[in-house]
Amino acid sequence: MREVVVTGIGVILPNCDSREVLWEQLRTGSSQLELEHDEVFPDGVCAIGRVRDFDPAKYFEELPERFYRGYHRELQLYLAAFLRARDDARLDLGRLSPERIGIFDGSARTMFQFWYDRIRAEDPSDPDTRYSRRDLMTGLPGQAVGIAASLFKIMGPTYTFSGSCAAGAIALGHAYREIALGEIDVAFAGGHEASLVRPMFMMYSDANLLSLERTDAKRAVRPYAGYSTNAFGEGAVLMVLESAEHAAARGAPALARVLGYKSGNNGYHPTTVDVAGVRPTEIMKSLIGSAGLEPDAIDVVAGHGNAVQLSDVSEENYMRLVFGKRSSEVPLISTKPIYGHLLGASSALNAAAVALMVAHDCVIPTINFDVKKLKRAANHQPNTCEDRPVHHGVAMSYGMGGYNAALLIGKAA
Structure with missing residues (x-):
C-alpha cells in the first residue's frame, strides 16, 4: 500500500474561496450564516449559509466563456473549487499522465435545485421552455465530475457518490484507496451541494430538523448542548490527494497524510x-x-x-x-x-x-x-x-x- 498525502484544498463556501480564508474562519470560529427573509421559508425567515455574489468569470479566466456560462450554478461552484484545489496543490495537469488522475465527488442531492427550477419554469404553451439536449447533459446527476474530466482532459476513474451527508467522506475514502493501491497517482476528491430551495426547507421543517433561530443567524447551529437542529449551507470542498512518491517527485509539500x-x-x-x-x-x-x-x-x-x-x-x-x-x-x-x-x-x-x-x-x-x-x-x-x-x-x-x-x-x- 502506498502512502497518501494531501497537497491541496479548494473551497467555494460562504465568504470563502481559499485554503487560507477557510483556516482563518475555522480557527477563529467566524460564522458565515445570515438571516434571509423570503416566503420560501416556512415562516418567512431562516438562517442560511449561502454563497453570495458568485461570479464564475473570476475563477474561469483560462476557459472560454461559452464553456461555463450555460452551466447551472451548482456545476460552476464545483468547477471553481476544482480549480482552486488544483492551484493550491500547484498541479500542472498538462505535465501529468491523464489516465493516472481521478475525480471523486460526493453529493446528497446533486442537481436538486436545477430540476426544481427547471420544472417550475415549464410552460407547455411556450416553446422556449421545452426540454433540450442541454438539459440532458447539464441536468444529469453526477455530471460535475464528467464535465470536469472533459474540460481538463482527465482520463482516470470518475465517480459521484450519493451517501447522504457522508457522501464527501465516502468520495475521499475511495480516492484514498485507489491511490494507496497504485491504480492512480492523483485524485480530486470531496463534496459539493447547492440545494437551498423551498422543498428542502419544507421537508426539514416538517421533520422538526430546521433551526428556529430568527434573531442571530450566527447562533443558529448550537451542537452538543443547544440542540438547535440544522441551518443549511451550500458550496464545494475538494482536496487533492497524491501518492507521497508522486508529490515528492514534483516537489509538492504535503499538508497531511491520509x-x-x-x-x-x-x-x-x-x-x-x-x-x-x-x-x-x-x-x-x-x-x-x-x-x-x-x-x-x-x-x-x-x-x-x-x-x-x-x-x-x-x-x-x-x-x-x-x-x-x-x-x-x-x-x-x-x-x-x-x-x-x-x-x-x-x-x-x-x-x-x-x-x-x-x-x-x-x-x-x-x-x-x-x-x-x-x-x-x-x-x-x-x-x-x-x-x-x-x-x-x-x-x-x-x-x-x-x-x-x-x-x-x-x-x-
Missing part, C-alpha cells in the same frame, strides 16, 4: 441514528487499529455535529466507548455552526478541517457552546481555538440512511 478510511451502515433504521453509538464505535476502532495505532494516538475528532439531539448524543457515546477516560481530553468539534450543514459536502469539510488542524497544530472551536451545559465526560473545545500538538485526527460523518464514514488523517512525514 492514513485510513472505514465506512459502514447501522443496519437499523433509514432515518434514526445509532443513539448508543455502537456501530460508529466499531468503525472508528477498526479505522484506528488498521493504521497500527491505538485510540491514545488520536488528538481530535471532527464530528457530524448537526445539533440534532439524537445525533449529538450518539457521538458523545461513541467518544466514551472509543476513548474511555480520555473522552474528556479529546475534543469532539463541529464545523456546522460556521457554514451551516453542507449536506454531502459537510463530511468533506470535516476532512479538510482535520487536515488543517494537523498541519497547524491547532484545535478549532465548536462555537455557540454553552459551557454550563458541558457534560463531565466530554470536550468540545468550546468557543475558542487552542494551539496544541495535533498528530492524528478523525473526520467522522453520519448520513440519513444509516451511513457512517470515517477518515484518519495524520501529520505529514
Whole structure:
C-alpha cells in the first residue's frame, strides 16, 4: 500500500474561496450564516449559509466563456473549487499522465435545485421552455465530475457518490484507496451541494430538523448542548490527494497524510441514528487499529455535529466507548455552526478541517457552546481555538440512511 498525502484544498463556501480564508474562519470560529427573509421559508425567515455574489468569470479566466456560462450554478461552484484545489496543490495537469488522475465527488442531492427550477419554469404553451439536449447533459446527476474530466482532459476513474451527508467522506475514502493501491497517482476528491430551495426547507421543517433561530443567524447551529437542529449551507470542498512518491517527485509539500478510511451502515433504521453509538464505535476502532495505532494516538475528532439531539448524543457515546477516560481530553468539534450543514459536502469539510488542524497544530472551536451545559465526560473545545500538538485526527460523518464514514488523517512525514 502506498502512502497518501494531501497537497491541496479548494473551497467555494460562504465568504470563502481559499485554503487560507477557510483556516482563518475555522480557527477563529467566524460564522458565515445570515438571516434571509423570503416566503420560501416556512415562516418567512431562516438562517442560511449561502454563497453570495458568485461570479464564475473570476475563477474561469483560462476557459472560454461559452464553456461555463450555460452551466447551472451548482456545476460552476464545483468547477471553481476544482480549480482552486488544483492551484493550491500547484498541479500542472498538462505535465501529468491523464489516465493516472481521478475525480471523486460526493453529493446528497446533486442537481436538486436545477430540476426544481427547471420544472417550475415549464410552460407547455411556450416553446422556449421545452426540454433540450442541454438539459440532458447539464441536468444529469453526477455530471460535475464528467464535465470536469472533459474540460481538463482527465482520463482516470470518475465517480459521484450519493451517501447522504457522508457522501464527501465516502468520495475521499475511495480516492484514498485507489491511490494507496497504485491504480492512480492523483485524485480530486470531496463534496459539493447547492440545494437551498423551498422543498428542502419544507421537508426539514416538517421533520422538526430546521433551526428556529430568527434573531442571530450566527447562533443558529448550537451542537452538543443547544440542540438547535440544522441551518443549511451550500458550496464545494475538494482536496487533492497524491501518492507521497508522486508529490515528492514534483516537489509538492504535503499538508497531511491520509492514513485510513472505514465506512459502514447501522443496519437499523433509514432515518434514526445509532443513539448508543455502537456501530460508529466499531468503525472508528477498526479505522484506528488498521493504521497500527491505538485510540491514545488520536488528538481530535471532527464530528457530524448537526445539533440534532439524537445525533449529538450518539457521538458523545461513541467518544466514551472509543476513548474511555480520555473522552474528556479529546475534543469532539463541529464545523456546522460556521457554514451551516453542507449536506454531502459537510463530511468533506470535516476532512479538510482535520487536515488543517494537523498541519497547524491547532484545535478549532465548536462555537455557540454553552459551557454550563458541558457534560463531565466530554470536550468540545468550546468557543475558542487552542494551539496544541495535533498528530492524528478523525473526520467522522453520519448520513440519513444509516451511513457512517470515517477518515484518519495524520501529520505529514
